[in-house]
Amino acid sequence: MAVYTDISDEELDALLADYDVGEALAFKGIAEGVENSNFLLETTKGRFILTLYERRVKADELPYFLNLMTWLADRGFPSARPVADREGRVLKTVREKPAAMVEFLTGLSVRRPTVAHCREAGGGLARFHLAGDGYPGRRANDLGQPSWAPMFDRLGAAAEDLKPGLAATIAGDLAMLAKAWPGGLPSGTIHADLFPDNVFFREGRFAAAIDFYFACDDAYAYDLAVMLNAWCFEADGSFNLTAARALLAGYQEHRPLSAAEREALPVLAHGAAMRFFLTRLNDWFSTPTGALVRPKDPLEYERKLAVHRAGLDLLADA
Ligand SMILES: Nc1ncnc2c1ncn2[C@@H]1O[C@H](COP(=O)(O)OP(=O)(O)OP(=O)(O)O)[C@@H](O)[C@H]1O
Numbered sequence: 001m002a003v004y005t006d007i008s009d010e011e012l013d014a015l016l017a018d019y020d021v022g023e024a025l026a027f028k029g030i031a032e033g034v035e036n037s038n039f040l041l042e043t044t045k046g047r048f049i050l051t052l053y054e055r056r057v058k059a060d061e062l063p064y065f066l067n068l069m070t071w072l073a074d075r076g077f078p079s080a081r082p083v084a085d086r087e088g089r090v091l092k093t094v095r096e097k098p099a100a101m102v103e104f105l106t107g108l109s110v111r112r113p114t115v116a117h118c119r120e121a122g123g124g125l126a127r128f129h130l131a132g133d134g135y136p137g138r139r140a141n142d143l144g145q146p147s148w149a150p151m152f153d154r155l156g157a158a159a160e161d162l163k164p165g166l167a168a169t170i171a172g173d174l175a176m177l178a179k180a181w182p183g184g185l186p187s188g189t190i191h192a193d194l195f196p197d198n199v200f201f202r203e204g205r206f207a208a209a210i211d212f213y214f215a216c217d218d219a220y221a222y223d224l225a226v227m228l229n230a231w232c233f234e235a236d237g238s239f240n241l242t243a244a245r246a247l248l249a250g251y252q253e254h255r256p257l258s259a260a261e262r263e264a265l266p267v268l269a270h271g272a273a274m275r276f277f278l279t280r281l282n283d284w285f286s287t288p289t290g291a292l293v294r295p296k297d298p299l300e301y302e303r304k305l306a307v308h309r310a311g312l313d314l315l316a317d318a
């Protein structure tokens with residue numbers, strides 16, 4: 001449940017007095033999400049999401065994320081537009097925490113995406129890449145390939161705890177990834193976390209993307225690789241090639257991949273699985289028992305790593 005900070009009626013009234021959004025009709029915490037406190041606010045003028053940024057998001061990076069959301073919305077991409085107060089500010093402080101209000105988006109995420117959802121979501125990612133082109137904000141990918149080996153230096157014992165023998169296997173993957181990691185691919189602003197819970201559908205069509213707080217500069221094809229892992233594996237751990245091809249086809253309807261990008265997909269997908277394995281492994285062992293939020297299972301990504309290790313060469317001719 002993701003409401004770490006409560007907001008009293010008085011605090012809400014004081015905040016709303018800065019905005020031209022009407023009067024509050026309803027205000028409630030949202031259970032989904034793990035990083036921040038999110039509230040649904042209904043006023044006489046519309047519906048909004050109020051977010052208090054809690055832990056992982058660095059306050060000085062918030063303008064990059066909020067400006068990106070505005071940039072995308074201005075270019076017709078369905079991302080929630082941040083709402084400015086009467087003085088034109090989108091970044092506020094509530095209970096000494098950075099906070100922002102954004103438009104409420106309608107649509108529902110899906111827990112088990114179908115092949116049709118994968119095609120739509122692939123198209124959504126390409127639209128994100130195209131709309132983001134020219135965004136002047138810069139943010140290096142602090143969870144990109146160069147960060148993985150140093151991160152794992154602190155996590156070897158945790159990997160062994162999870163599964164004896166795993167540390168050596170991961171070290172082998174990391175050495176391979178360092179050698180084979182492609183450079184020079186088309187790059188720009190990527191979402192970097194477009195999991196099914198961050199995509200909304202309406203009537204089966206891609207309707208919106210949320211949660212831009214990992215967005216950064218990196219290879220576009222890496223973003224696609226993150227999605228192949230998050231959208232195209234079955235509950236039994238097998239890779240669904242039909243879903244993967246649909247995701248790639250949906251993407252290429254808007255932005256065709258170069259030969260170099262297609263060739264790079266298997267190693268990018270292996271690396272993307274490593275990124276989520278490592279952050280989940282870190283959270284798994286650093287989240288205190290009884291914490292509000294249950295950490296995500298690193299073993300799910302350990303199984304995905306094993307699939308990539310065995311080779312996904314069929315993707316190249318998708
Ligand atoms: N603009 C929006 N319109 C409608 N609902 C939203 C919007 N933004 C967020 N939500 C809702 O709030 C929930 C949590 O949002 P979000 O995923 O951004 O939170 P988070 O704490 O950053 O979580 P995480 O990083 O774990 O995904 C979403 O699942 C969605 O239900």
Ligand SMILES: N[C@@H](CCO)C(=O)O
Pocket residue numbers: 193195276280296
């Ligand atoms: N999408 C991430 C969580 C952070 O948003 C994961 O599944 O590990």
